[in-house]
Amino acid sequence: MSITAIGIAALVMSLLGLAFGALLGVTDKVFKVETDPTFDALRACLPGANCGACGFPGCDGYATAVAKGEAKVGACAPGGMAVAQKMGAIMGVEATLDAKYVSTVACQGYGDHCTYKANYEGIQDCIAAQLVNSGSKTCTYSCLGLGSCVSVCPFDAIHIDPIKRIAVVDKDKCQSCKRCIDICPQHVLTMQPEGHVVALYCHNPEKGQSLRDKCDNACIGCSACAKACNFGAIEMVGDLPKIDYSKCIGCMACADVCPTGAMTAEFDQRKEAYIDPSKCIGCTICAKNCKFDAIEGELKKTHRVLGACTGCGICAQKCPKKAITMRERRAPRNRQDKVKKAAAAPVKPAAPKPAAATAPVKPAATAAKTAEAPKT
Numbered sequence: 001m002s003i004t005a006i007g008i009a010a011l012v013m014s015l016l017g018l019a020f021g022a023l024l025g026v027t028d029k030v031f032k033v034e035t036d037p038t039f040d041a042l043r044a045c046l047p048g049a050n051c052g053a054c055g056f057p058g059c060d061g062y063a064t065a066v067a068k069g070e071a072k073v074g075a076c077a078p079g080g081m082a083v084a085q086k087m088g089a090i091m092g093v094e095a096t097l098d099a100k101y102v103s104t105v106a107c108q109g110y111g112d113h114c115t116y117k118a119n120y121e122g123i124q125d126c127i128a129a130q131l132v133n134s135g136s137k138t139c140t141y142s143c144l145g146l147g148s149c150v151s152v153c154p155f156d157a158i159h160i161d162p163i164k165r166i167a168v169v170d171k172d173k174c175q176s177c178k179r180c181i182d183i184c185p186q187h188v189l190t191m192q193p194e195g196h197v198v199a200l201y202c203h204n205p206e207k208g209q210s211l212r213d214k215c216d217n218a219c220i221g222c223s224a225c226a227k228a229c230n231f232g233a234i235e236m237v238g239d240l241p242k243i244d245y246s247k248c249i250g251c252m253a254c255a256d257v258c259p260t261g262a263m264t265a266e267f268d269q270r271k272e273a274y275i276d277p278s279k280c281i282g283c284t285i286c287a288k289n290c291k292f293d294a295i296e297g298e299l300k301k302t303h304r305v306l307g308a309c310t311g312c313g314i315c316a317q318k319c320p321k322k323a324i325t326m327r328e329r330r331a332p333r334n335r336q337d338k339v340k341k342a343a344a345a346p347v348k349p350a351a352p353k354p355a356a357a358t359a360p361v362k363p364a365a366t367a368a369k370t371a372e373a374p375k376t
Helices: 003-030 037-045 058-067 082-090 126-130 147-153 179-183 209-214 223-228 253-257 285-287 314-318
Strands: 101-105 159-160 168-169 189-193 199-200 234-237 240-243 264-265 270-275 324-328
Touching: 037 058, 037 082, 101 168, 126 147, 147 159, 147 179, 179 189, 199 240, 223 234, 223 253, 253 264, 285 314, 314 324
Parallel strands: none
Antiparallel strands: 101 189, 159 168, 199 264, 234 240, 270 324
16 A cells, blocks of 8 residues: 555545534534533532432432422432532532431341251352242341342441351441342341431241240340330330330330340440439429439439439430439449339228118008808
8 A cells, every 4th residue: 555545544534533523513512401500510519429328319310309409408428418518508508417327237146046947058148048948047037147238338338247147237337328228138127317226126027935936036026115115106016116216215215124135225325314412402393204213302302313214314304403414324224223102092991881761661462352252
């Protein structure tokens, strides 16, 4: 091939490139799609994780919804308050964060607590193991510990405990994307509000001794937790308690009475009330509001807190003199150390009512007179 031919070919290709470039430029101008500058600014704020924790299909979907006024700022869990403030400045609204929910493993079937019905030696995946006789554990609702949830978490917030062989969630890393929940074949993972100190770590709806034979940490549906809750935060749904976290104040009384440990609490975070004697005026408001009979004292005399205190903090909120503070607990709660109420006075049996006077009973009428003798 001659140099002339090569030069002609290069020239032709260059001209074609210029022509197509010009055509693309004209096309871009003619068919340009106008974008919303608000959307562009909002999208630039978002981290691009596309995790779906906001409830929208990725960051683009969330930015579009906020720009249209269909969603509020502060729903981006990975971005946190920093992203919320930037989005709030763009939209001209106050930045607030939604309550953060974190994934929680509702199972304590590890070690000797939950028995095994067979050794699984197949594919190391929960979905595959669940297809084989509903998993290897006798409790068909337990965590299988093979890590399907670990494989889908984009934030490295979940791993399998090598000793317990169940999933463990790092609440600081969890961004509420729910991918682990969607993939879990046992439905062991649930979303719970971050910061609450009580939770039910069992979701098996069975009841009674047959369930205890499978796992001694299981909830047996005794409803003791619901009865112990003085704030109406627990109701029994079927044979499982359900916690209404909008009512729960973290007194942990439910966990105190759970016979199996299925209802657990962060007891190391439990506090106790302390009454400052120099401020207490003996108004008795604290004692009247204590739902656990844990404050004693007479009117106009200094009150004191007993060992039955759950650390709920209601007394501190109600004290008009701010004489009550919540402090670190010095000893575990003693449910029996409470105000001794006087026994009710025995009810005297009612005096028998005197019998009402009755009129004398007239003797019954004698038999009819003997018929007259027949005439002779």
